[in-house]
Amino acid sequence: MSTLELYTEYKTKMQKIADVKYASAVLQWDQETYLPPKGNDFRGRQLATLSEIAHEQFVDEKLGALLNELVGKNDLNEFEKRNVQLSLEDYNRNKKIPATFVRQMSETVTRAYHAWVKARESNSFTEFQEPLNVLINLKKQEADLLGYEHHPYNALMNDYDKGLTVNIVDNIFNNLKPQLLALLDVIKNKPQVDNSFLHQHFDKDKQWSFGIEILKRIGFDFEAGRQDLSVHPFTTNFNNADVRVTTRVDENDLGNMVWSCIHEGGHALYEQGLPGDQYGLPLGEYCSLSIHESQSRLWENCVGRGLSFWKHNLPLLKTFFPKQTDHLSAEVFFKGINKVEPSLIRTEADELTYHFHVMIRYEIEKMLIEGSISTKDIPAYWNEHYKKYLGVTVPDDKKGCLQDIHWSHGSFGYFATYSLGSMYAAQLYAAIERENVSLEKDISEGNNNVVLNWLRKNIHQSGRFYLSETLCKEATNESLNPAYFINYATKKYNTIYTG
Template sequence: MKSAALYNEYKTKMQKIADVKYASAVLQWDQETYLPPKGNSIRGKQIATLSEIAHQQFTDEKTGALLKELLDKNDLSDAEKKNVELSLVDYNKATKFTSDFVRQMSELTNKSFHAWIQARKENSFAGFQQPLDDLIKLKKQEADILGYEKHPYDALMNEYDKGLTVAITDKVFADLKPQLSVLLNTIKNKTQVDSSFLHQHFDKDQQWKFGVEILKRMEFDFEAGRQDMSEHPFTINFNNADVRVTTRIDETDFGNMTWSCIHEGGHALYEQGLPGDEYGLPLGEYASLSIHESQSRLWENNVGRALPFWQHNFPLAKTFFSKQFGKITTEEFYRAINKVQPSLIRTEADELTYHFHVMIRYEIEKMLIDGTIATKDIPAYWNEHYEQYLGVKVPDDKRGCLQDVHWSHGSFGYFATYSLGSLYAAQLYAAITGENDSVEKEIAAGNNSTLLHWLKKNIYPYGRYYTSEELCKKATGETLNSTHFINYATKKYSDIYNT
């Protein structure tokens, strides 16, 4: 068969498999937004069935034969060859798992998710402990099946960022931790900024409308997406023309929803920017979770917590919340939203203490997978290290080890990508502003076009063609360098705290 016809056969097959996967994803989105409680158990079976069907279709021997035949062809374009190569890597990995294992994992994650929801309502880790323990046992099996050279956790981290290992991550955190501690200790001795006006009563409906307007100003396309409410904010896509974000609202905390919207909006812009003609193929998928997080953290922090962004958007906030913000200046607001203070909730943490939240979760996951600690030890370890690293006492499980949805999804190996994403984000933003010295003036005027053009040119169009490090080097001229983050943070917080 000619290469073109064979490649079309491959593309059609991959897109049909994608159809099944994304049909399952729609059910998962509904599960976290609108599903009635009594539908939980059946929904779990429905998702498991679709996961099993997609796995069976992809791991069929004919798929493997098709991929190998295509790789023998010498007239594929570079993009076509890369798609096939990456699909073969995925195929070889997927064939390590039986359909029964895939179904069991899907059913367990569904059970674990609903146990987590109930545990949060009861504010007790006890109800989540056993489902989580069952899931961790299966994740250990997954690590063994995938294989690893040094640490079982490497196998799970590699699923989120190709090539990421415990050794690499330990070094990143070992380099970052003392530098962050120096910054924090310097700030601790300075007069604290006033953020009390961010903790008044903010009407839920008004917050919702404000969040939607901010997303529009970020150029999130509501003709190709929507926003809803969920227990934990997330972004999900079914193709680049259907990308959905969720948020949550606390009527006593303006920042909770605002930076949830901006963070998830950054994720969503990336998904909407991926090449639609590569639907179902590797080049239509995101590069890695670290790069994905770089997009959310870039918008959330480098843009969304910067003065230029609010020079344009604070007047909008005042129209929605004139009573709360009427006498507040843009500069006062900017300082308040960048207040550095150890806190309990990761998603509400400032840019500096945030990394300690991530480190604690990373350490717990690493030890759960290698057996150093057991599931029952999580609350005690969590509480001890929050006091050790951040100096805060954890009052209950909901504000402690039950705050994140990730473990209930079986997403072990994910958390480190948040910190890596912040480091990549600072490096990307340094490259953007280095190439275009007018970017921040444009943002202050409500014009994000230069920023978005750079991202659409250097990040969005490549899909999985490059690894995180390869893409970073292509975009910025060097691989990940945490100096960019430290320089950015030092300058920013020296100005805010007059250090």
């Protein structure tokens, strides 16, 4: 069989596996948006079956033999060769996980998710503790099956950003923490800005319509996606022509919906920008979750919380909510939406204190996986460290350790990518500014394509060709350098807190 025939067979097999995975993803999206409560148990069964089928197809001996034959071929182009290399890496990794374990994990995640929803409704972590404990024990088993060096948490972080380790993240956080604390110390001695205009009554339907318009303005293609409501905002995709985002609406807090839309919109723009001709193959997938978070944080903070963006979009907001916003200038609005104030909820946090939310979760996960704490210790540890780092008293579990959906999904190893995403975002945005001297003027005139086109060219079109560090270097001529974030934040907040 010729190399072309072998590669075509490989591509066909991979795309069939993708079909099953994305069918499962549709069911997961439905589970968090429209599924009636009585359908939970059957949905868990359906998801488990599809996960098991996809896994069995991917670890099939015939696919392994095909990949091993292809990887030795010299007449593949660089993109075909990279697809095969990455698929073989994925194959060897997945081969370590039995199909029965995949099914067990899927069923456990479904139970844990619904337990989390009920626990939030009753505001009681104890209702979530045992399902979470079962899930964590499975994640420990998963780490052992995959294998790791130095720390079991490394095996789980590798799923979200290949090569990421506890040592790397600890070093970044240990360097970041004192610099953030120093900047926060300066800010707290300045006159506080006013964001009370965000906390008025904003009609739910009008907020929804405004969010749709903002998504359109940053480039989200509604012919290749849609937005819905969910408990926790998220983005999912089934191909680059079908990308779904969700948001949530609080009629007494405009910011909750606006920046959820922009944040998830950033994720969605990345998914819509991935190469469609690589469907089912590694080069049709995102680089890593750190890079994925860089896209959402860049749009949410560098663009969406920037003065230039609101010079153009505040007039639109005023057409929806004239009574609440007519008195506001773009400058006053800009300062208010960037108010720095320790808070309880990560997704509503300002972009400085946000990182302490992430660090607390990272430390909890790391200790849970290494076994130095157990699930029963989570509320106390959480509450103690929110007081220590953020100076806030956690009033209840819903506003504390039940606020995030990630643990109920089994997403252990994820949280560090949120902070890494902010670091990458600042560095990427600095590169965009260097190449486009009129960037802020363009954004103030509503031309967000200058940002989107740069990201399409330098990030989106590469898929998984590079690891995060290499992609960053290709795009910015430098490996990840957290100094870009500190410089960005210092400049921005010195402008806001000038008193």
